[in-house]
Amino acid sequence: MAEHATGRWARFRAWRRRRPFVGGVLTALGGIEMFFSGQLDIGKIHVQLGIEGLQATIIPILLVLLGVLVIAMPAHRIFYGVIALAVAVYSLVGVNLGGFFIGMLLSTVGGILTVAWMPKKDAVDAVDAVDAPADREGTTA
Numbered sequence: 640m641a642e643h644a645t646g647r648w649a650r651f652r653a654w655r656r657r658r659p660f661v662g663g664v665l666t667a668l669g670g671i672e673m674f675f676s677g678q679l680d681i682g683k684i685h686v687q688l689g690i691e692g693l694q695a696t697i698i699p700i701l702l703v704l705l706g707v708l709v710i711a712m713p714a715h716r717i718f719y720g721v722i723a724l725a726v727a728v729y730s731l732v733g734v735n736l737g738g739f740f741i742g743m744l745l746s747t748v749g750g751i752l753t754v755a756w757m758p759k760k761d762a763v764d765a766v767d768a769v770d771a772p773a774d775r776e777g778t779t780a
Contacts, residue, residue: 723753
């Protein structure tokens with residue numbers, strides 16, 4: 640049983656290292672935090688949602704979606720990371736000061752980690768080595 644669990648963790652670690660996992664998780668956590676901060680009642684104070692409630696719903700859902708997409712499709716990480724950064728900064732205005740700064744900071748750090756993440760050189764070289772013979776077959780010298 641222990642060997643089976645170790646094998647699962649090893650496969651998960653190998654899968655996680657091939658994608659900007661931490662950046663995606665932080666972006667999604669920031670979106671979740673913003674969603675719940677928009678639904679607050681503090682005593683007699685009701686924290687109002689954004690313009691007609693749309694921004695306070697759409698922005699957190701968009702950040703969670705971007706976090707999941709970064710993990711699912713690491714090839715598009717720069718595009719998703721830049722969009723997550725822009726949405727996180729805009730949430731400062733649109734969603735209760737960016738989820739009282741906590742959600743904005745989580746999403747901003749997640750977006751930065753996503754954009755800065757690079758696959759390991761060994762993984763890129765292994766993919767290029769597999770693709771290279773197929774490319775050479777169709778060409779003539």
